[in-house]
Amino acid sequence: MSDFNPKIVAFVCNWCTYAGADLTGTSRMKYSPQVSIIRFPCTGRIDFMLLLKAFANGADGIIVSGCHPNDCHYSSGNFHARRRWIVFRGLLDFLGIDVRRVRFSWVSAAEGAKWAQLVNDTAEHVRQLGPFSGYHRLRGLGVG
Amino acid sequence: METLRDKARELLAARTVQVIIGYGQGSGGGARAVFVREAAEADALIFNEACRQNLAVYLMKPEVRKLGKAALVATPSALRTILQLAAENQVGDHDLLALAVHAAGEVTLLATLQAIEAHVTELDADLSAAEKAELRKYEALSLEQRREYWQEQFSRCLKCYACRAACPLCYCSRCTVECNQPQWIPVPAHDLGNLEWNVMRAMHLAGRCVNCGDCSRACPVAIPLYLLNQKLISDVFANFNARSGMAAKTDNAMSIFKPDDSEDFIR
Numbered sequence: 001m002s003d004f005n006p007k008i009v010a011f012v013c014n015w016c017t018y019a020g021a022d023l024t025g026t027s028r029m030k031y032s033p034q035v036s037i038i039r040f041p042c043t044g045r046i047d048f049m050l051l052l053k054a055f056a057n058g059a060d061g062i063i064v065s066g067c068h069p070n071d072c073h074y075s076s077g078n079f080h081a082r083r084r085w086i087v088f089r090g091l092l093d094f095l096g097i098d099v100r101r102v103r104f105s106w107v108s109a110a111e112g113a114k115w116a117q118l119v120n121d122t123a124e125h126v127r128q129l130g131p132f133s134g135y136h137r138l139r140g141l142g143v144g
Numbered sequence: 145m146e147t148l149r150d151k152a153r154e155l156l157a158a159r160t161v162q163v164i165i166g167y168g169q170g171s172g173g174g175a176r177a178v179f180v181r182e183a184a185e186a187d188a189l190i191f192n193e194a195c196r197q198n199l200a201v202y203l204m205k206p207e208v209r210k211l212g213k214a215a216l217v218a219t220p221s222a223l224r225t226i227l228q229l230a231a232e233n234q235v236g237d238h239d240l241l242a243l244a245v246h247a248a249g250e251v252t253l254l255a256t257l258q259a260i261e262a263h264v265t266e267l268d269a270d271l272s273a274a275e276k277a278e279l280r281k282y283e284a285l286s287l288e289q290r291r292e293y294w295q296e297q298f299s300r301c302l303k304c305y306a307c308r309a310a311c312p313l314c315y316c317s318r319c320t321v322e323c324n325q326p327q328w329i330p331v332p333a334h335d336l337g338n339l340e341w342n343v344m345r346a347m348h349l350a351g352r353c354v355n356c357g358d359c360s361r362a363c364p365v366a367i368p369l370y371l372l373n374q375k376l377i378s379d380v381f382a383n384f385n386a387r388s389g390m391a392a393k394t395d396n397a398m399s400i401f402k403p404d405d406s407e408d409f410i411r
């Protein structure tokens with residue numbers, strides 16, 4: 001399993017985590033290249049179905065990250081998102097989908113180091129869990 | 145049953161309502177929905193243990209709305225559905241009356257949403273002990289066992305959307321499954337599409353479902369959809385202390401937040 005390079009998809013908000021990830025880069029911090037970042041206006045915009053779509057399209061792990069509570073650019077998007085994740089995570093677990101593959105975090109625009117740490121940790125964690133082949137096999141007729 | 149028919153006759157004769165949405169004799173000893181529009185037809189109404197359907201589903205159908213003001217023969221779940229629909233601004237105080245039916249055969253006329261609220265407050269809205277025990281049983285399975293169980297259940301799904309049609313709270317005139325540019329939920333009934341559809345159905349009802357169980361009863365392949373609903377009902381109550389269908393003017397649990405909502409997984 002050591003040569004397995006997991007695919008990690010990160011859903012991040014434009015105002016905090018995306019800027020934070022940018023800071024990681026401009027600070028020349030090296031971190032795992034396994035992550036593909038998808039920028040959203042706000043964590044409140046991240047529909048739960050997008051997470052399933054990421055898994056269906058080959059992701060082995062997912063990161064969802066945005067502004068810390070009380071720091072949302074739109075004042076409450078992350079609070080709404082938090083409620084959604086509390087419920088959605090419980091449902092995924094109930095359905096037998098491994099929630100260890102989905103990491104939720106708050107990373108601010110000043111936390112470049114935290115972003116690098118988050119990606120590295122997630123990549124390592126997912127590498128240990130192995131490919132998410134159980135989910136990828138669901139693709140059936142190949143219609144994503 | 146006679147009390148119900150008398151009430152219906154009275155309401156129709158006085159033109160208080162234009163239609164009674166109630167139960168009538170169905171085939172094979174079952175019950176079916178009937179729409180009684182004349183006092184003389186009130187004898188078509190029945191009420192017995194076969195009358196379980198949540199008739200509030202018809203309140204949202206345009207063809208039923210066209211009939212005029214309705215009196216709905218309502219089980220406890222239907223009463224809660226009315227309140228939930230009111231909380232979602234789908235029915236107003238002057239749109240309907242409820243005829244709350246009781247197992248013993250009495251009928252209570254509830255003329256306002258406030259009266260329905262008062263009536264519902266008296267009911268036990270919590271999941272029953274048996275429902276909770278069943279939920280715990282599945283929660284106690286290992287991750288792998290849960291995955292296998294649900295994959296087996298969903299593998300029977302035909303994507304007939306009977307669960308959607310039977311649900312009084314699935315009333316969007318355009319559903320996401322019909323959005324096809326791009327196709328959001330796969331159309332074929334394969335494992336992935338079935339999982340995505342069922343997750344979406346359950347999530348869109350989170351904090352809204354009143355646990356009437358009509359989705360499970362409508363399912364032609366007996367997928368225990370009620371388990372998903374009850375899981376969400378249980379989680380929404382445990383995390384946000386919220387219950388659907390208890391008040392006519394309230395915010396949906398999933399549409400609001402508290403700054404101190406607590407979780408242990410966001411780091």
